[in-house]
Amino acid sequence: MSRIAQAFDSGQWGVIASASVKVVLVTLTLPLAACGAGGFSLEKAEVDRSIVTSSAPSSPAAPAVADEDSDQTTIGNAVSSADIRELGGQAVPWANAGTGSRGAITEMVELKDGGLTCRRFSATRESFDGVALFKGELCLAEAGGWRMQEFKAL
Template sequence: MQDIAKGIGGTMAFSCLRLIALSAMGMMLSGCFGTGADLANSIDTSLSTGAIPKTVASNDMADAVTVKDAVSQADPASVSGAPIPWANSASGSAGVIERVEERRDGARVCRSFTTTRHSYQGIAKFDGDTCLDGNGVWVVNSFSARS
């Protein structure tokens, strides 16, 4: 019988190369995982996108003007049967005017209203008031979210 088995002299060199390769890969991958804890401490909070406005007050006023325009053109008698939709492309808000009531405040004509507003801040109900000034221009007196 003839012995055809190879010697073990070549496997030692192969094992050393494999160990070196695995060590090198381990060192490269440790760089990816080792800095993960520092990400939470290095966030720059001074940066913001323009997609979501920072100041809510300016959007409230822009929406109030849009709602005021819709309220001033509405027939108060027909609003209870058919709510008035509105949208403000500048702020991205939209809603439905549910109630418009007209009244006299001395010589001025005023209208109080209730509307919903769907915005980046969420969905809310707003109450407002607008009156005709002496020049025939509707002016927003109040526009505030219900609490």
């Protein structure tokens, strides 16, 4: 007979059984005792305000608006400096190293109305927040500089 079988045959079964009963009773009574003593409650839990991280900006909309304004200026500079006659309908690529955005300017047309010179265009903007299409109009001001008249997302 094996040693395990001999241990059970020799009357130690009662010792093993009483020990396992004790373990089961302790396992069941400890959680109940914790609940009865007040235990953990989500209603009593409070937010730990001492933990501070800088992983997310406090106002996420502000940088997005600043990035779009910076990209608008970059697109305006590309439109104003383009030689439309030499382009022959080709797209003008643009990139803004400050924001990481890039895209292409297409459908650029120069219009002259009563002495006012304007350029209408379409532009794509690829950035970390997605891809967007814009329509815009840039006009030559009296002082000789270009001014963005319209720039809207489609």
